[in-house]
Amino acid sequence: MITWDNFYLFATISIILWLAGAVFALSSSKHSKVAISLTIAGVFCLGIFITGLWFFLERPPLRTMGETRLWYSFFMGIAGLLTYIRWKYRWILSFSTLLSTVFVIVNLMKPEIHDQSLMPALQSGWFIPHVTVYMFSYSVLGCAFIIAVSGLIRHKEEYLVTADNLVYTGVAFLTFGMLFGALWAKEAWGNYWSWDPKETWAVVTWMGYLLYIHLRLQQRTKKKMLYIILIFSFLALQMCWYGVNYLPSAQQSVHLYNRNN
Structure with a gap:
């Protein structure tokens, strides 16, 4: 076993x-x-x-x-x-x-x-897709972070193209994860969004990657700045995932169950 x-x-x-x-x-x-x-x-x-x-x-x-x-x-x-x-x-x-x-x-x-227990809020059909989709998006955006750090060091144009594809994929899954989470929140707590610390940092992370996509499509921003945006967006993602659990304001969060054990 x-x-x-x-x-x-x-x-x-x-x-x-x-x-x-x-x-x-x-x-x-x-x-x-x-x-x-x-x-x-x-x-x-x-x-x-x-x-x-x-x-x-x-x-x-x-x-x-x-x-x-x-x-x-x-x-x-x-x-x-x-x-x-x-x-x-x-x-x-x-x-x-x-x-x-x-x-x-x-x-x-x-x-x-x-x-084996699950609190009532977690006994939802949205639980599995919300978390697994988020974890997959985090991993893809983790690869984009690696590419961004390498791009800052090695200054290769091809790295931006790679980062683009990874960010587009990661943000797509991140968006689905947020959508599933909102539907889950409506079912569990009666509101789609409560702006608790974790949700706030989720928006900060999402907006960071959308900013990268916007600037990349405009093709007017220097490569170095684009890589820096990707790096800071990934740091915001880490804050969203587990960093917020250590904030005093998170003690009343509806996401507090993530700190169990």
Whole structure:
């Protein structure tokens, strides 16, 4: 039976496979198939754990911060792999692996006590699509962040084109996530939007990426500024995801359940 106590085993195997895939990707383009296979295996391994934990808890493992970190690591592996396959950046797997590994290690260092209960607000059909769509968008925008940092350092025009595609995809899923969340909020609390800290930072994040898209379409803004906007938008995303939980104003938030365990 797969429980949180088994996580260290699946985490270790996934990290080793991801690191091996990143090494093969860096070594030569001839090893791309091996790199892809190893990365897929790492993602699959973590996916097995998430599925097993789901069956064990008899609920989707999406309630606590640690559980959402699991999904982020899982989707980050997928987003990094898709970016590698599409644009052939041999270094991208190294950075996507780094981000995935950081969140896996945080979960290893901060084990959680899980229970099967879900508060009434979470017993909704919108719960799973809202959180999973958000986590996928966060991972895609995480790859856009990696590209932006690389663009600031290496000054390559092609990186902006890559960032464009990642941002368009990430923002599309982010928008769907906000929509699902609004419908869920209407069902659970009677209002589509309450402007609590998490929702406010969600809008700040969304507007940051929309600003990037607007300026990019205008084609009048310097590349450096565009990369900086992407970086700050990603930092706002991190604030929206978990940073707001440490704000005094968040203590009365309807999203406080995310801090459990």
